[in-house]
Amino acid sequence: MSSSHPSAPRPAQILVVDDEPDLRTLYELTLLREGYRVEAAGSVSEAREHLDAGRFDAVITDMRLPDGLGLEILQRIQQDQRSERCVVMTAYGSAENAVEALKAGAFDYLTKPVDLKQFRSVVASAVQAQAQAPVAARAVRSIEGNDGKAAASAANDAGQAALERLVGDSEPMRLVKARIAKVARGMAPVLVRGESGTGKELVARAVHACSQRSEGPFVAVNCGAIPENLLEAEFFGARKGSYTGSAQDRDGYFQAARNGTLFLDEIGDLPLAMQSKLLRAIQERSVRPIGSTQEDAVDVRIVSATHKDLQAEVLAGRFRQDLFYRLNVIEIAVPALRDRREDLPALCEALLARIARDAGMPAPTLSAEVLERLSRHPLHGNVRELENLLHRAVALSDGEVLHLDIASPSSSTATATGPAPAPPEAPAAPLVLVNPAAPVPSDLQSYLDQQEREILIRALRESGFNRTAAAARLGLSLRQIRYRIARLGIATPGVDDSHGNGADE
Numbered sequence: 001m002s003s004s005h006p007s008a009p010r011p012a013q014i015l016v017v018d019d020e021p022d023l024r025t026l027y028e029l030t031l032l033r034e035g036y037r038v039e040a041a042g043s044v045s046e047a048r049e050h051l052d053a054g055r056f057d058a059v060i061t062d063m064r065l066p067d068g069l070g071l072e073i074l075q076r077i078q079q080d081q082r083s084e085r086c087v088v089m090t091a092y093g094s095a096e097n098a099v100e101a102l103k104a105g106a107f108d109y110l111t112k113p114v115d116l117k118q119f120r121s122v123v124a125s126a127v128q129a130q131a132q133a134p135v136a137a138r139a140v141r142s143i144e145g146n147d148g149k150a151a152a153s154a155a156n157d158a159g160q161a162a163l164e165r166l167v168g169d170s171e172p173m174r175l176v177k178a179r180i181a182k183v184a185r186g187m188a189p190v191l192v193r194g195e196s197g198t199g200k201e202l203v204a205r206a207v208h209a210c211s212q213r214s215e216g217p218f219v220a221v222n223c224g225a226i227p228e229n230l231l232e233a234e235f236f237g238a239r240k241g242s243y244t245g246s247a248q249d250r251d252g253y254f255q256a257a258r259n260g261t262l263f264l265d266e267i268g269d270l271p272l273a274m275q276s277k278l279l280r281a282i283q284e285r286s287v288r289p290i291g292s293t294q295e296d297a298v299d300v301r302i303v304s305a306t307h308k309d310l311q312a313e314v315l316a317g318r319f320r321q322d323l324f325y326r327l328n329v330i331e332i333a334v335p336a337l338r339d340r341r342e343d344l345p346a347l348c349e350a351l352l353a354r355i356a357r358d359a360g361m362p363a364p365t366l367s368a369e370v371l372e373r374l375s376r377h378p379l380h381g382n383v384r385e386l387e388n389l390l391h392r393a394v395a396l397s398d399g400e401v402l403h404l405d406i407a408s409p410s411s412s413t414a415t416a417t418g419p420a421p422a423p424p425e426a427p428a429a430p431l432v433l434v435n436p437a438a439p440v441p442s443d444l445q446s447y448l449d450q451q452e453r454e455i456l457i458r459a460l461r462e463s464g465f466n467r468t469a470a471a472a473r474l475g476l477s478l479r480q481i482r483y484r485i486a487r488l489g490i491a492t493p494g495v496d497d498s499h500g501n502g503a504d505e
């Protein structure tokens with residue numbers, strides 16, 4: 001049976017493998033109606049014959065076949081390095097089979113009884129991914145061939161840009177990029193692991209950009225930042241009138257990410273109750289908005305990220321084992337900066353260029369001495385800490401010379417190389433939000449006074465206006481804070497400073 005797709009130059013070829021004649025016919029007819037050319041097989045051996053005789057864009061196979069498993073067909077395709085995308089149909093409730101198929105390299109899976117709408121959409125994605133496959137294959141080969149830049153140039157434009165944004169040519173970073181290019185085209189959920197500030201979100205964006213979904217939305221959600229009572233509405237949407245103040249229907253993140261990627265950052269912070277609902281949404285590929293009686297089908301690829309050890313969270317009973325299993329089909333571990341120090345010069349150059357561009361100024365360069373100091377700095381906060389340091393350095397620089405403020409946070413006194421007695425502003429420095437894009441102040445003293453006033457007021461408020469506690473927080477003596485409060489004319493409730501003794505003394 002065959003027919004041709006009106007808009008495609010060549011109708012895509014699909015092989016359907018199922019031993020139940022009725023189902024096989026149903027799948028065939030559905031696909032023919034979509035304009036594909038279809039061949040059908042009823043067993044592993046018949047499928048092999050079809051594969052030996054020709055090439056296909058996609059193979060859709062049942063898991064259980066009379067003479068073996070659908071996985072064997074998938075493995076054969078992989079072994080022979082064939083380009084067919086494989087979709088495996090698994091029995092309802094057999095999550096293990098679905099995950100096993102994805103791990104073995106299946107493009108996607110479908111749960112039986114198969115929903116025909118979903119069937120059409122999954123096949124369409126597989127065919128589309130196949131059409132873009134030569135480019136992806138070149139990208140993977142060139143990364144594996146030890147050439148990250150060539151890899152980036154072989155990916156599609158969006159993928160290329162995203163891989164280039166991920167600065168670093170060290171061995172661990174090359175492996176990360178190779179993995180991104182390899183796993184991007186597929187539906188398997190990806191879990192990105194790594195310490196804070198290592199670039200997990202950049203990795204997730206690159207997975208999306210290198211995938212056949214790159215023209216669809218990338219929706220990033222910080223699971224730890226949403227109040228628990230709003231989680232369900234935020235994730236799944238809500239119908240008009242379903243809760244106070246909801247005057248119209250609202251989409252959730254799942255609907256917003258349709259045909260694209262949903263990035264669940266800090267997945268380890270999701271409360272248990274919400275974990276169950278997320279698991280259900282992933283399994284069913286549909287979500288039910290609050291107040292709705294209907295499910296919305298959602299074609300979304302899930303990429304999640306965490307700095308936590310999720311396996312340990314599972315053991316501690318704080319993370320559902322089954323959800324972990326579902327999310328962790330493919331893992332990408334992003335290395336800490338200390339494990340790829342050789343990337344520092346390129347990272348500094350790229351970050352400084354970005355900072356300078358945002359500030360509308362020429363990019364400063366780093367002296368060898370500053371780079372050397374940086375390479376000895378622990379940088380526990382990884383690339384984010386480096387970025388913040390460089391931001392501050394640019395803000396405080398005069399001309400092209402960059403001053404780096406990287407005294408150890410524990411040493412409030414001067415270091416061996418520094419000048420004598422450190423002024424007490426050392427601990428407060430990170431609180432000074434210097435905006436590099438802001439104009440240089442015309443009156444430095446009043447600008448600094450204003451900064452100092454804000455910091456003092458914040459510290460006082462947060463200490464319940466206990467000046468002893470506020471002083472301790474700022475690394476000041478009581479006498480020093482009293483002097484500063486008086487100099488800046490800060491009124492503190494319930495304290496008569498003219499007598500020199502506040503309520504907290």
Ligand SMILES: Nc1ncnc2c1ncn2[C@@H]1O[C@H](COP(=O)(O)OP(=O)(O)OP(=O)(O)O)[C@@H](O)[C@H]1O
Nearest residue numbers: 165166167195196197198199200201202307383384
């Ligand atoms: N390899 C890299 N090249 C260029 N910039 C990077 C790289 N890695 C991280 N960054 C930058 O560092 C900052 C932190 O990165 P990102 O938000 O992706 O980290 P993260 O691991 O997701 O952090 P968290 O766990 O705190 O959410 C961002 O501004 C990002 O652009």
